[in-house]
Amino acid sequence: MNDSESPSPEVEVKPDDGTQVGEPNEEADGESPSGPLPPPPNEPQADDAQVAFTHHELKGFQDVAPFLRPNPRHLKRLVNVYRLVRSLAVAKNERAILDKPVATIRWFVVCAQGPYTSHAMLWQFSEKLEEWEEQIPDDPPAGDPLLYLLDQVSPHLSRKRQHELDDDPESLRKLPERDGEQLTWEELRRIRQYTVNFNPAVEAEMWALTQGEQPVESADARPSDLKTSQDTPT
Secondary structure (H helix, E strand, O other), rough: OOOOOOOOOOOEEEEEEOOOOOEEEOOOOOOOOOOOOOOOOOOOOOOOOOOOOOHHHEEEEHHHHHHHHOOHHHHHHHHHHHHHHHHHHHOHHHHHHHOHHHHHHHHHHEEEEEHHHHHHHHHHHHHHHHHHOOOOOOOOOOOOOHHHHHHHHHHOHHHHHHHHHOOOOOHHHHOOOHOOOOOOHHHHHHHHHHHHOOOOOHHHHHHHOOOOOOOOOOOOHHHHHHOOOHHOOO
C-alpha cells in the first residue's frame, strides 16, 4: 500500500568533489594527514554509506524526480537502499550498477513504486532465462529489456492488485521509456540479485496476495484463461 502523501522535502546535495562529509583538510604545511588516503574522485566507498553522490548519480535522481511519490519516508528509503546497493556493488565490483547508475536508479524506482508489476517482470525474465538455459543468447529481443518484459506481462496483470500495490501504471511505464541509459539483458541478469522491495509492509501484503500463484500466466494463454484477469477492475 502507498505511504500517506505529504510534501516532498528538499534534499541537500553534497558537492561531487570526491571528498567525504566531515573530511579534514590537509595540514597547512602541505603534508597529508595520517591514515589511509581518500578514494579517487567519483569512486564511492563500500564502507561509507554517506559518501556524496557523483554527478552521474545525481543526474539519475533528477531524471526520475517527476515520477517520485512525494512522501519523505518513501524518498529516504529510496536513497538509503540505493546507497546500500551501491556499497555492495563496490565491494563486489559489480560494473552493471557502477557503470550505469541512471538506469539502475530508474529500475529501483520501478521496484519501489510498482512492486507487483516489477515482481511479474522478474518472474517473466526468469521464465526467459529458463528458456535460454540460463545464458543470454547472441540475439536477444531487441530494444529495452525492461520495456519488453513490461509489454509481456501488462496484458495479464490483475488491475485490482495493481491498484492495491502499485502506483499509476502509466507513470511506471514512462520510467523505462525515458531517453538515456538502459540496461542490457546481461546487466539485468546481474542486477536482479540486488533487487529488493523497499517497503516490508508492501512486500508482506503482496506475498499474502500472490503466494501459490504465478504473477502472470503464459503470454500465449487466452485472456479468459488467466486467473488474474478475472479480478474486477477498479
